[in-house]
Each structure stands twice: as C-alpha cells, then as structure tokens.
Amino acid sequence: MTPVYLVMGFLESGKTKLIQSMLEDQGFSDGIRSLIISCEEGVEEYDSDLLNDSDSVLVSLEDKDEFTARKLIELDEQYKPDRVILEYNTVWGIDYLGGTGMPAMWRVAQIITMVDATTYENYMVNMRQMMTDPMKKADLILVNRCRPEHPKSQWRRQMKAINARTNIIFENLDGTTEDGVADEDLPYDMKAAVIDIAEEDFGVFYLDAMEHPQRYDRKTVRLVGQPFPERGLPKGFYLFGRLAMTCCADDVGKIGWVCQGTQRPNAKQFIRLTAQCRVMESGGETIVMMHEVRCEPAHPTKEQYVTFN
Numbered sequence: 368m369t370p371v372y373l374v375m376g377f378l379e380s381g382k383t384k385l386i387q388s389m390l391e392d393q394g395f396s397d398g399i400r401s402l403i404i405s406c407e408e409g410v411e412e413y414d415s416d417l418l419n420d421s422d423s424v425l426v427s428l429e430d431k432d433e434f435t436a437r438k439l440i441e442l443d444e445q446y447k448p449d450r451v452i453l454e455y456n457t458v459w460g461i462d463y464l465g466g467t468g469m470p471a472m473w474r475v476a477q478i479i480t481m482v483d484a485t486t487y488e489n490y491m492v493n494m495r496q497m498m499t500d501p502m503k504k505a506d507l508i509l510v511n512r513c514r515p516e517h518p519k520s521q522w523r524r525q526m527k528a529i530n531a532r533t534n535i536i537f538e539n540l541d542g543t544t545e546d547g548v549a550d551e552d553l554p555y556d557m558k559a560a561v562i563d564i565a566e567e568d569f570g571v572f573y574l575d576a577m578e579h580p581q582r583y584d585r586k587t588v589r590l591v592g593q594p595f596p597e598r599g600l601p602k603g604f605y606l607f608g609r610l611a612m613t614c615c616a617d618d619v620g621k622i623g624w625v626c627q628g629t630q631r632p633n634a635k636q637f638i639r640l641t642a643q644c645r646v647m648e649s650g651g652e653t654i655v656m657m658h659e660v661r662c663e664p665a666h667p668t669k670e671q672y673v674t675f676n
Contacts, residue, residue, distance in 0.1 A: 368474045369443070371451045375461075375501040376481030377490070381511045382454045383411040385481060389452070396421040402448035406434060407456040424448075431459050436468035443470040461500040480505035484513045484537075487522065502529045511538040519547035527552075548575065550582070557582070561641065564590035569609055570673045573622055576644070576655045583644040583655050591639050591665045595621050596632035605632040607640055607657060612672040619672060628659025639665040 372389075374382045386403065390396050401423040403413070413425050424446055428434050451473060455464055480501040487510070490498045502508055508526055513519065519537050523546075526535055537547045550557040553575065554568045564572045569590060576583055597606040608623015626642060642657035 369448060369451060369470070369472050370476035371453060371469065371473050372476055373453050373455060373478045374481065375455045375457050375478065375505070377458065377483070377486075378407055378456060379411075380481040380483045381509070382481050383413065385479070385509065386452055386454060387414060387417060390417055390421040390423055396423070398422075399449045400424075400446070401450045401452055402426065402442060402446045403452045403454065404428060404439075404442065405454045406431075406459060407454070431463070434459070434463075434467060439467070439473075440470050443473070457497060457501045460497075461504065477507070478505050479507045479509060482508060482510040484510050484517050487517075491525075499529050502526055502533065505530060505533045507534045507536065509536050509538060513537045513539045515539075519545070520549035520552060523547040524552060546578065548579070557586070560587065562586060562588045564588055566591060566668050566670070570611070570675050573608075573611075573673070574675070576624070580646050580653045580655045584646040585643065587641065587643050587660065588657075589639065589641045591637055591668060592623060593634055593637055594626070594630045594632045594640075595623065595634050597625070600625065603627060603629070605630060607642070609668070609673045610671065612674050622673065624655055624657045626657040626659055628657075628662070630659060630662045637665045637667050639663045 374386055376382050383405070390401070399422070401421065403418075403423055403425045405413075405425060405427045407429070417423075418425055426442055426446075428438070478501075482502075487498075508530075510519075510522065517537075523535050523537075526533065535547060536544050538544050554571055555562050555564055569592070572588070572590070592607050592609050595606040595608060597604075600606070604625055604627050606621060606623050607626040608621055610619055611622040612619050624644075626640070628642075630638065630640075639662070640657070640659065641661040642659050645656050645658060646653060647656050648654075
C-alpha cells in the first residue's frame with residue numbers, strides 16, 4: 368500500500384511549511400520517494416534543493432477541475448511514489464475531496480488540519496462549516512502562530528467538541544508547542560481536596576502528569592492500580608501503576624510512578640492508593656513522585672490494560 372498524508376487547511380495556514388519540515392526530517396524521508404500534490408499556489412514556495420535531497424517530486428494542481436481520480440492514477444503510474452503527501456486547500460470542499468476516488472493502492476495514513484490562530488475566531492464566525500469540516504476528519508489539528516493572549520484552552524474545548532478523538536497542538540510564535548490543556552479540561556476535579564481518578568481516566572492522568580508535573584505538586588490523588596516491584600528501588604519504595612497497551616497486544620508494559628510507602632510490591636494485587644504527589648528532578652527531567660497516605664485492597668480493574676486511544 369502507498370500511504371497518503373493529507374494536510375488540509377485554508378490558503379496561508381502553514382501547510383507548505385509543515386510539509387517542508389516533514390521532508391527535512393531524515394527519519395521521515397530517508398530512502399523514500401515522495402509525491403507531493405499541491406492543490407493551491409500559496410505564498411510559501413517549496414525549496415527545490417530540499418525536494419531533490421529528499422527524493423520528492425512536486426505536482427501543482429491550481430484548478431479544482433484538475434483534481435480527478437484519473438489525474439491521480441496518471442500521477443501514480445508516472446512517478447510510482449512510495450508515499451503521497453496531499454496539500455489540500457479546504458476551500459475546494461471536503462465533500463469534493465471525499466468524492467474523488469484515489470488509486471487502488473493508496474491508503475490515507477494520517478490527516479492533519481492546519482489552523483492559523485490569527486484568523487481562527489474570524490473564520491469560525493463567518494465560515495464555520497468550511498472551518499470545522501476538516502477538523503472533523505483530522506487525526507491532528509495543528510494551530511500555529513499562537514500568541515500568549517490567545518485562549519488556547521477555550522479553543523481546545525471547541526475543537527474537542529467537534530472531534531473528540533483528535534490530537535491538538537498549539538505552536539507559538541517563538542517555536543514552542545503546547546497542548547492547551549487547562550485544569551478545567553481534565554475529566555477529574557483538580558480543586559478537590561482528594562482528586563479521584565476514575566479507572567477510565569488513568570491514562571489521561573498519566574500523560575498529563577508527565578507533560579504538566581507542576582500541576583500536581585502537593586496535590587492528593589486517589590486511584591486504583593498495582594504495586595509493582597521495580598529493580599533498583601530501595602526498600603520502602605515501589606512502582607505504582609497499571610499495565611498499558613500502547614498499540615497492540617505485543618506492546619504491553621508497566622506505566623506509573625515511584626511511590627514511597629509501606630505497601631509491599633505484589634504485581635498480582637490491586638490497591639486503591641491515596642497519595643500526595645511531589646515534584647522532583649531526576650536525570651535532568653521534572654517528574655511526579657508519590658508519597659503513600661493510605662492503601663486499601665481493591666477489585667481488579669474492568670479493563671486489563673490502559674490504552675491511549
């Protein structure tokens with residue numbers, strides 16, 4: 368199969384810049400011939416040297432009528448690409464894109480929707496359907512040109528209401544990125560004296576504690592997991608967590624936090640742990656560590672593995 372990476376968005380939303388950054392990544396481009404189909408002529412131009420170095424060929428379709436199933440088949444036969452990157456101007460319409468058949472061996476691998484933060488609210492008011500249709504299909508929404516005053520958390524909630532399964536990244540003008548998650552976006556009450564983490568929210572808590580450890584410093588949490596033994600930990604410490612499946616049954620491992628307490632490690636036992644979170648530095652990284660407050664026996668979780676879908 369030939370994977371197709373679909374990059375959608377309005378004119379000047381940053382599609383070309385993103386695709387060029389993809390081609391600059393040697394892990395993405397090394398030894399793979401890419402066909403880039405650009406459905407617009409934007410301000411940003413492709414670097415010809417980069418196209419040569421990454422073994423990529425660029426084909427521009429400036430008219431909507433050129434974008435047909437027959438044309439895509441011709442391009443596939445002419446260039447025989449290992450991969451296709453389709454830069455699609457959503458002004459042409461998502462329905463038009465969906466109604467255009469692709470070559471039999473092409474399969475959409477990822478859909479990325481680009482959003483310009485400087486025009487987001489204006490477009491949401493005046494061209495809402497045209498703005499939201501590509502978000503509904505996106506595996507990733509990348510919001511670029513963000514400024515400190517932009518309400519990222521509010522925008523994130525709007526986008527999650529449109530597509531609950533999508534990932535969202537906000538790219539700031541200084542090149543940094545963030546997820547826009549605020550306390551009120553989390554599925555548990557961050558203001559509670561004891562934050563109860565439901566079984567189905569274990570993965571959310573784990574990822575957020577990794578990305579925003581300072582959010583949990585001195586907070587007390589309560590959740591169900593297992594006290595795993597962990598090589599290298601001194602007496603009085605154990606790994607509290609769950610077994611997690613990142614992609615398939617063959618990719619299962621322990622996730623969790625180092626916990627200091629009296630509980631004896633026992634990977635066959637489930638406990639309801641109440642613990643205070645402490646932030647510390649380890650190996651140059653800021654991490655969350657737990658201090659046991661109370662342990663109670665608990666029933667095994669309904670789901671054997673934590674997933675991150």
